[in-house]
Amino acid sequence: MTTRDALQARLEQGIAVLGLTLPAAAVPRLLDYQALLERWNAAYNLTAVRDPAEMITRHLLDSLAILPYVQGHTLADLGTGPGLPGIVLAIAAPGREILLVDSNGKKVRFLREAVRALKLDGxxxxxxxxxxxxxQYDCITARAFASMADMLGWGGHLLAPAGIWLAMKGKRPDDELPGIPVGFEVRGMHELAVPGLPAERHLLVLGRA
Structure with missing residues (x-):
């Protein structure tokens, strides 16, 4: 079995455990994205995760775990880094207008190359x-980006009136809840089980109050 076959098996197994049904071309495109990230990471240090199998678990499956909560026609991924979860969501559920935002020039150069190489429309x-x-965006995603107070303080203006904010966290962020700015409310808190990842993962769903 080639390395790519092994990575594909890991990815497909994880997708099945998550109970997701993705478009036919999604798995090979996700693997193309992982390979591109691995290649660029060697030179540009875009992520601390170096092992390809760990990239499948910690980046791809971790991002896919929030897919059932994503909604609307437009999405902004704030502090996206190398495109997590934004590029993964664009491949897994195409058809949305997606804006990937990061302040790091190296990461944005990688993102533009990924969008071009993977032909990610929109x-x-x-x-x-x-x-x-x-x-303004129907859905905003942010993965391990900042505290809820800072995140909404900096980016709250980007959330459409009926939009939802999906904040991806490790441990349950109860200590951050008092810092949520006026005008926003918690709609739900979900524990995510990422296949192959022993660490805690939580998703905080927010909206306008």
Missing amino acids: VRALQSRVEDVDG
Whole structure:
């Protein structure tokens, strides 16, 4: 079995455990993304995760775990880093307009190459601080980006009136809840079971109050 076959088996098994049904081309494209990230990571240090199998678990499956909660026609992924979860969601559920935001130039160069190489229609990368971004989005994602107070303080203006904010966290972020700014409310807190990942993962769903 080649390395790619082994990675594909790990990815497909994880998708099955998550109970997801993805488009036919999604798995090979996700593996293409992982391979591109692995290649660029060697030179540009985009992620601390170096092992390809760990990338499948910690990046791809971790991002896919929130897919059932994603909604709307437009999505902004704040502090996306190398495209997590934004690029993974673009491949797994195409058809949305997606804005990938990061302030790091190296990461944004990688994002633009990934969008081009993977032919991700409707996806664009922006090098910017979150507070300087314009527009409003049906869904906002942020993965291990900042505290809830900072996240909503910097990017709250980007959430459409009926939109939802999906904050991906490790441990249950109870200590952050008092810091949620006025005008926002918690809609739900979900424990995520990421296949192959022993660490705690939680998803905080917020909306406008």
